[in-house]
Amino acid sequence: xxxxxxxxxxxxxxxxxxxxxxWTAAILVLIPVAIPxxxxxxxxxxxxxxxxxxxxxxxxxxxxxxxxxxxxTITALAIGTATAWITTRTTxxxxxGWMILAxxxxxxxxxxxxxxxxxxxxxxxxxxxxxxxxxxxxxxxxGAWLALAIFLAPMAHLIVTPGLQLIDPATEEAAVxxxxxxxxxxxxxxxxxxxxxxxxAGLMVGLYTLSDFGxxxxxRFDTFTRAIFTLYQGQIDRRPAGTLSAILMAFxxxxxxAERRTRGRAxxxxxxxxxxxxxxxxxxxxxxxxxxxxxxxxxxxLVIPVGVLTYWLTRGLxxxxxxxxIWPEIGRSLTVALxxxxxxxxxxxxxxMVTARQSSRLSGWAESxxxxxxxxxxxxxxxxxxxxxxxxxxxxxxxxYLLIAAYVVMFLAQSMSSTQDSxxxxxxxxxxxxxxxxxxxxxxxxxxxxxxIAPGLxxxxxxxxxxVIKELPATLLLRPNEFxxxxxxxxxxxxxxxxxxxxxxxxxxxxxxIVPLFLVMTRELSD
Amino acid sequence: xxxxxxxxVAGALVLTACGSGSGDAEGxxxxxxxRSEELVQPLFDEFTEETGIEVQVRYAGSxxxxxxxxxxxxxxxxxxxxxxxxxxxxxxxxxxAELDDSTLDLVDERFRDVDGKWVGTSGRVRVFIHDxxxxxxxxxxxxxxxxxxxxxxxxxxxPTNGSFLAFVxxxxxxxGEDATLDWLERLAAAQPTYFEGNSPIVAAVDAxxxxxxxxxxxxxxxxxxxxxxxxxxxxFIPAGDVGTLVMPAGAGVLSASGRPxxxxxxxxxxxxxxxxxxxxxxxxxxxxxxxxxxxxxxxLDDINAPNIDLSRLADTLDIATRLVSEAGLV
Numbered sequence: 131x132x133x134x135x136x137x138x139x140x141x142x143x144x145x146x147x148x149x150x151x152x153w154t155a156a157i158l159v160l161i162p163v164a165i166p167x168x169x170x171x172x173x174x175x176x177x178x179x180x181x182x183x184x185x186x187x188x189x190x191x192x193x194x195x196x197x198x199x200x201x202x203t204i205t206a207l208a209i210g211t212a213t214a215w216i217t218t219r220t221t222x223x224x225x226x227g228w229m230i231l232a233x234x235x236x237x238x239x240x241x242x243x244x245x246x247x248x249x250x251x252x253x254x255x256x257x258x259x260x261x262x263x264x265x266x267x268x269x270x271x272x273g274a275w276l277a278l279a280i281f282l283a284p285m286a287h288l289i290v291t292p293g294l295q296l297i298d299p300a301t302e303e304a305a306v307x308x309x310x311x312x313x314x315x316x317x318x319x320x321x322x323x324x325x326x327x328x329x330x331a332g333l334m335v336g337l338y339t340l341s342d343f344g345x346x347x348x349x350r351f352d353t354f355t356r357a358i359f360t361l362y363q364g365q366i367d368r369r370p371a372g373t374l375s376a377i378l379m380a381f382x383x384x385x386x387x388a389e390r391r392t393r394g395r396a397x398x399x400x401x402x403x404x405x406x407x408x409x410x411x412x413x414x415x416x417x418x419x420x421x422x423x424x425x426x427x428x429x430x431x432l433v434i435p436v437g438v439l440t441y442w443l444t445r446g447l448x449x450x451x452x453x454x455x456i457w458p459e460i461g462r463s464l465t466v467a468l469x470x471x472x473x474x475x476x477x478x479x480x481x482x483m484v485t486a487r488q489s490s491r492l493s494g495w496a497e498s499x500x501x502x503x504x505x506x507x508x509x510x511x512x513x514x515x516x517x518x519x520x521x522x523x524x525x526x527x528x529x530x531y532l533l534i535a536a537y538v539v540m541f542l543a544q545s546m547s548s549t550q551d552s553x554x555x556x557x558x559x560x561x562x563x564x565x566x567x568x569x570x571x572x573x574x575x576x577x578x579x580x581x582x583i584a585p586g587l588x589x590x591x592x593x594x595x596x597x598v599i600k601e602l603p604a605t606l607l608l609r610p611n612e613f614x615x616x617x618x619x620x621x622x623x624x625x626x627x628x629x630x631x632x633x634x635x636x637x638x639x640x641x642x643x644i645v646p647l648f649l650v651m652t653r654e655l656s657d
Numbered sequence: 658x659x660x661x662x663x664x665x666v667a668g669a670l671v672l673t674a675c676g677s678g679s680g681d682a683e684g685x686x687x688x689x690x691x692r693s694e695e696l697v698q699p700l701f702d703e704f705t706e707e708t709g710i711e712v713q714v715r716y717a718g719s720x721x722x723x724x725x726x727x728x729x730x731x732x733x734x735x736x737x738x739x740x741x742x743x744x745x746x747x748x749x750x751x752x753x754a755e756l757d758d759s760t761l762d763l764v765d766e767r768f769r770d771v772d773g774k775w776v777g778t779s780g781r782v783r784v785f786i787h788d789x790x791x792x793x794x795x796x797x798x799x800x801x802x803x804x805x806x807x808x809x810x811x812x813x814x815x816p817t818n819g820s821f822l823a824f825v826x827x828x829x830x831x832x833g834e835d836a837t838l839d840w841l842e843r844l845a846a847a848q849p850t851y852f853e854g855n856s857p858i859v860a861a862v863d864a865x866x867x868x869x870x871x872x873x874x875x876x877x878x879x880x881x882x883x884x885x886x887x888x889x890x891x892x893f894i895p896a897g898d899v900g901t902l903v904m905p906a907g908a909g910v911l912s913a914s915g916r917p918x919x920x921x922x923x924x925x926x927x928x929x930x931x932x933x934x935x936x937x938x939x940x941x942x943x944x945x946x947x948x949x950x951x952x953x954x955x956x957l958d959d960i961n962a963p964n965i966d967l968s969r970l971a972d973t974l975d976i977a978t979r980l981v982s983e984a985g986l987v
Contacts, residue, residue: 183982184982253864253865254860254861254866255864347853350851352987362721362724363718363721364720364822365720365978366720366723366724366727366745366748366974367975446883446884448884451884516725524732528734606717606718606721607721611687612713612714614694622693623695624856625854627859627876627879628695628883629883631695
């Protein structure tokens with residue numbers, strides 16, 4: 131431990147040593163992250179591709195996937211940014227309440243969302259039966275696009291809100307004062323400053339769209355994920371599904387490379403304490419418009435799905451359906467989600483450190499590995515992990531430890547991204563100051579770095595928690611025997627048409643996910 | 658950070674508590690069940706109550722479990738494979754031990770493996786479900802379904818669903834590849850509405866959204882239990898072709914099982930009168946031993962089921978998947 135303030139050269143050497151330490155830790159973390167993609171590629175290369183789909187179908191899948199990903203990303207970002215702006219910047223009533231309500235739909239799994247869309251619409255849907263209004267079920271592109279955009283907008287909302295809170299509204303006010311319109315000021319002044327948050331929200335939403343199966347299969351839009359899921363479900367030969375997954379992963383990597391090429395180099399360190407922010411005053415008409423917009427979004431994304439679940443539950447109970455106790459499932463879901471979220475947050479620190487602080491080819495690869503695994507459909511990760519465990523780690527096979535490890539690598543991107551954001555926002559000189567004052571590296575980590583990035587760690591952990599508690603396909607493959615979670619219960623009940631029981635588990639899943647989300651929102655987003 | 662560490666420790670403790678007690682030879686009987694927990698868990702509980710043998714069940718899709726068993730090979734912990742369909746059972750035939758003749762003989766030859774590796778335990782029948790108030794002529798053969806202009810644009814199918822694929826695989830056995838592709842192409846030409854599973858088709862017919870669909874018989878009975886379903890009716894196509902295929906769920910014992918006797922006992926239990934009674938009354942299926950009948954359903958003997966060797970279904974399932982894709986149904 132250095133006692134005196136180190137001279138400049140000593141400082142540089144220390145910086146290098148520090149970075150070596152972070153790199154060692156990061157590589158230790160990245161090895162398990164790389165197992166699913168490597169195991170997948172190995173299986174494809176060593177066992178062949180199986181009977182592949184014809185080229186024209188592949189091309190169609192590719193175009194559909196591209197179209198859906200672009201449409202969902204743009205729409206979800208637009209909605210999420212709008213809700214975030216209205217709930218941080220304006221003087222509407224119940225601002226804080228709306229801020230939380232707009233984030234809540236994130237806890238609804240996409241397969242439940244799609245199921246409730248189908249249950250609400252159509253001639254026999256809830257609207258027709260209860261309100262007498264018939265809305266056609268939006269199958270195909272429109273359905274998948276709307277469902278994913280509406281249910282992923284909260285993800286963007288959650289990431290953009292803290293970003294907005296760090297921007298000084300004075301810059302926007304200045305533009306308005308100089309004669310710019312409010313809308314123009316938003317796009318020319320605020321959006322460029324929001325760019326890092328928008329980029330990470332965009333990646334998270336876009337790559338999630340690539341990997342999600344629920345909405346595309348239930349609403350029948352033919353994408354890579356739907357084809358992969360159908361192959362895994364319907365065919366005993368797993369090779370064709372594996373090959374398609376490898377193609378999908380390549381697609382994700384292309385997106386990542388393109389993103390990195392266009393990424394700005396701008397860095398935004400917060401250099402002075404936040405001033406008292408003033409809210410933008412809206413006219414009465416504007417306030418009504420803003421509230422109406424929020425109410426519409428919350429109705430579509432929260433009121434309707436929960437309404438459909440409640441409708442099914444009451445209809446079934448009054449028809450004499452019995453329900454089984456789901457307390458053990460709630461306990462298991464909470465436990466695995468909590469442990470996975472904590473691990474993901476902890477191990478995101480070294481990866482986020484080396485990727486946020488450096489921009490080298492190596493750090494680029496490290497980041498791509500994490501995002502690449504995130505973009506794989508969960509069922510593919512599950513199959514790859516099963517293959518790996520059977521060959522190399524038989525004692526871990528079908529244990530809860532392997533299940534949690536798989537969750538961590540699947541969702542690490544979410545916590546890494548959130549941790550990166552908070553690392554980028556604090557000035558590295560603070561750490562140097564701490565070491566200059568005689569603290570060692572470990573001491574600096576615990577006394578300076580972690581407290582400074584705690585909001586990012588917590589937000590990332592919450593995202594992982596929600597991701598894990600909703601996760602289904604990999605859970606089915608990797609869980610120990612009889613280890614039923616809420617998501618598994620929903621799956622097993624809906625598959626056989628036990629809507630009453632499925633609704634109960636669905637409502638429980640939403641209820642338990644609200645707690646961590648609420649904690650994060652009130653802690654991080656309260657100004 | 659302290660909070661993080663204490664959370665981790667607490668979590669690890671809970672997990673150790675959850676994860677203990679599996680795997681050893683004297684542990685519970687391990688059943689891989691492709692049939693849903695909602696359907697069969699009470700039956701497993703009854704088995705334990707009756708025999709004192711503890712069971713541990715892994716629930717997942719039948720195909721998924723078959724693929725899992727193939728990957729696990731001889732190292733599997735599973736003692737029994739209980740699956741939704743003969744194709745999943747047939748694909749892991751090499752990993753299964755022969756069952757006793759006394760067990761096999763409880764069911765008709767049509768519903769068991771030729772080599773005695775698995776036995777059917779309950780049956781589901783393919784039906785043509787239709788709007789209860791329809792005035793259109795109901796199909797007399799499976800070809801009528803796709804050829805009758807009345808039903809063009811008014812039929813629901815679930816081409817990616819396991820039970821539809823099994824039906825197509827059976828058609829390949831009955832008619833050969835070319836004739837099956839021809840039927841599938843005529844189906845595609847009849848502009849069906851595509852669904853993801855049987856339940857949504859039944860719900861859509863019940864709601865009057867579409868006029869008819871190809872499904873298994875028991876989904877309508879399930880919907881009736883849920884407080885809906887009066888708008889639809891099942892029609893058993895009378896021709897004796899693959900349109901009224903009887904698809905058995907079935908079970909077999911893994912040769913890697915450390916407890917073959919208990920495993921065999923379980924398979925036998927599924928064919929006992931009380932289990933057969935359960936299938937008829939609780940899961941709305943057909944008994945394959947004839948021990949029980951549902952007064953609201955025709956008897957299995959009255960249904961003109963086709964004579965198809967279901968042991969070969971596993972061989973044609975991949976062909977079926979390919980043909981469905983070639984015909985442009987997915």
